[in-house]
Amino acid sequence: MLKDIFYPTPQNAFIWLSSIYLLFLLYIGKADAITILFAYFLETIIIGIFNALKMFWSIRFGKSTGYALIFFFLFHYGFFIAIQSIFGFSMFSIEDTVFIKEPFNLLENYTTILNLEGIKYALPAIIFTYLGKFVTDFIQKKKYLKFTAQEIMFKPYVRIFIQQFVVIIAFFFIVFGNVGVIAAILLILFRLLVDLVLESIKENAEMLEILSEKLANEKASKEEIKKQLMMFTE
DSSP: OHHHHHSOOTTTHHHHHHHHHHHHHHHHTSSOHHHHHHHHHTHHHHHHHHHHHHHHHHHHTSSOOOTHHHHHHHHHHHHHHHHHHHHHHHHHTTSTTSOOOOTTOHHHHHHHHHTSTTHHHHHHHHHHHHHHHIIIIIITTTGGGTSOHHHHHTTHHHHHHHHHHHHHHHHHHHHHSSOHHHHHHHHHHHHHHHHHHHHHSOTTOHHHHHHHHHHOOSSSOHHHHHHHHHHHHO
16 A cells, blocks of 8 residues: 555556655755745645646536636635635744734735746746646546536535645744744655655555445435545545
């Protein structure tokens, strides 16, 4: 089972490469702990962009209909990001060592983050991961024929909850624990673990079979559980 999670494969190669690259940036000093933290913080936006692309593909080349659904997703997802950002910036602004001063100035705060010296090196690693998975997993495997745009629309929220929870925990270690580099390394490694576990729960994977078998019950069959797990990890 551990081999199914950690062994490098074409499916999880982008996850491994991204994590190794971020660790390398820390090692050579091209990115510091705060930069890595904010790169993961920006991941929420990247997830939304690629989710909208998946919805478009399912409508354009799959069986789904209604491009208006994409605009509806972008509206409620954008509102979600705005609320989440205010909460995150409020947390970042409580410590003088962090440059966020006014949580409600979303545009100014995001501009400041994007102008960080190391963000131009760190952020492409996050984009690279999602772009690679979008092409090799979603398009090449024609998942736009398996999932409707309606199903894809709500899938990012659980994943984002996990992602932002990890970022918040790392923030307290970096800012208040005075162990910035160590916390950044742990953040990268923990995210690597989470992403590898999620990636291992894919169609035709042994991990998917094991979990769906154990979670199946009277209310949900093995096949129903399997599809839900695939949606969660998509």
